[in-house]
Amino acid sequence: MKMIIRLVILFAVIILLEFYAFQAIKTISKNKIIRFAWLFISVAVYANFLYVALTYDRGQGQTPQFQMAMGLLLTVLIPKIIVLLFMFGEDIYRWFLKLISAISSENTKPLASRRKFISQIALGLAAIPFASFIYGILQGKYNYKVLKYQLSFKDLPDAFDGFTITQISDIHSGSFTNKEKIKYGVDLINQQKSDIMLFTGDIVNNKADEMDDWIDVFDKLEAKEGKYSILGNHDYGDYMDWKNPQDKIDNFQKVKDIHKKIGFDLLLDEHRYLEKDGQKIALLGVENWGKGFNQAGDLKKASKNIKKEDFKILMSHDPSHWEEIVKKDNLNYHLTLSGHTHGLQMGIEIPGWLKWSPSQFVYKQWAGLYEEAGRFINVNRGFGYHAFPGRVGIWPEITVIELKKA
Incomplete structure (x- = not known):
């Protein structure tokens, strides 16, 4: 039962991360190819991790294949945590403005330009750990x-x-x-x-x-x-x-x-x-x-x-x-x-x-x-x-x- 609860929580967290990350992509780009590529990479990483986790021989311990699947999973998830923090913070601010508007009857409509700016900042900062993880997997482990x-x-x-x-x-x-x-x-x-x-x-x-x-x-x-x-x-x-x-x-x-x-x-x-x-x-x-x-x-x-x-x-x-x-x-x-x-x-x-x-x-x-x-x-x-x-x-x-x- 505890394992099921943990899996449900993990699934909910991943859905939340993907939702906000995709919202940031949609805000700064209308290009369908970019959006599709973003979704394809995420789905491919999750599918690869599930396949490796379900098929590798646990009697062999952590194999290089399992470690690589885990590494790729962290590479796509950790940058999205940064995006989540910014975008969720922006949503809280928007909800606060709506509440003020409802109480005071003042028009405090959030600006779309601010939403786009926040998305750009979030994705820009998220690119730093993403690039760092890619380098770390390809070369950093040999940077003696x-x-x-x-x-x-x-x-x-x-x-x-x-x-x-x-x-x-x-x-x-x-x-x-x-x-x-x-x-x-x-x-x-x-x-x-x-x-x-x-x-x-x-x-x-x-x-x-x-x-x-x-x-x-x-x-x-x-x-x-x-x-x-x-x-x-x-x-x-x-x-x-x-x-x-x-x-x-x-x-x-x-x-x-x-x-x-x-x-x-x-x-x-x-x-x-x-x-x-x-x-x-x-x-x-x-x-x-x-x-x-x-x-x-x-x-x-x-x-x-x-x-x-x-x-x-x-x-x-x-x-x-x-x-x-x-x-x-x-x-x-x-x-x-x-x-x-x-x-x-x-x-x-x-x-x-x-x-x-x-x-x-x-x-x-x-x-x-x-x-x-x-x-x-x-x-x-x-x-x-x-x-x-x-x-x-x-x-x-x-x-x-x-x-x-x-």
Whole structure:
């Protein structure tokens, strides 16, 4: 019953959006071809989404085909929300004028020219997210950005002054469709020539075989002092309807085996000491720990036999772990590296001026570098993409961090 009610509400909202959007088109243009094209595109997108949603194998999780259908649906719906806000506001104003006219007997007839002007403004503003979504689906998801930070610590061992880390996160190989673009991204990672490479989880969407066509791409990743990785929430197969429990167990083992195939040392609530000129720093990796779900990670287990005075770098996929647990821990984790949020793959970022995404209403640390009491966390925006097959304003990220002796 609840599902039926939700579908009825969704259908009513779509009808409302389409009604006002078409009214705006009718107001500014009498051309029947333009009107027909508008209706045809909308109907085609809805029909495609329904067909894909009803026919795709849910046992495969979100396939690229489903993601594209969802992406096109959002591309046509979100701009129409902007049109709705303007046109509905105009209608309220018109109804208010009619009410005043009825009460005062004054002639306050709304002007058709104002209606046309409002329609032009609404459609003009709606064109911005429409064009942005189209770009995001076609090119934005491959618009890789290298973000570089230099962090200073008083207790960093002298031998590690100038030590560099490349962080990547959230590959989500099950979403990929363009091998040449992904190879370009991998080449860009290698061009950073960092001392170590750290991958902070979500190598697949759900199934290990999603990575089969990409092993020969990601095994080209290079780092002078080694490559280390952890698991993300998607790597456990929790978002699939498995035919039997053993299939899920087998898949999880295969996902863990992928890391070895591409040359990464997978840390499962473990740590490694990185040594240089007789000095060392601790690198820790925990399984996924998210606020309110999948709290598999065991920080105490990963930190066993590590001393408080050791310099520590922690890999933990979900930044809520840092907010809830890590930053308060007396063992003092100097630098935490996370991913998970993708910055919702949508937002506005103007360096030094503006940084906004709906993701910030869910995660306090959602993208970039944060610091509290001398403890840092970097939330990588992700290398790949998931659910929405593109990126709008929040670009795929390769992070390079240089450690300096303060």
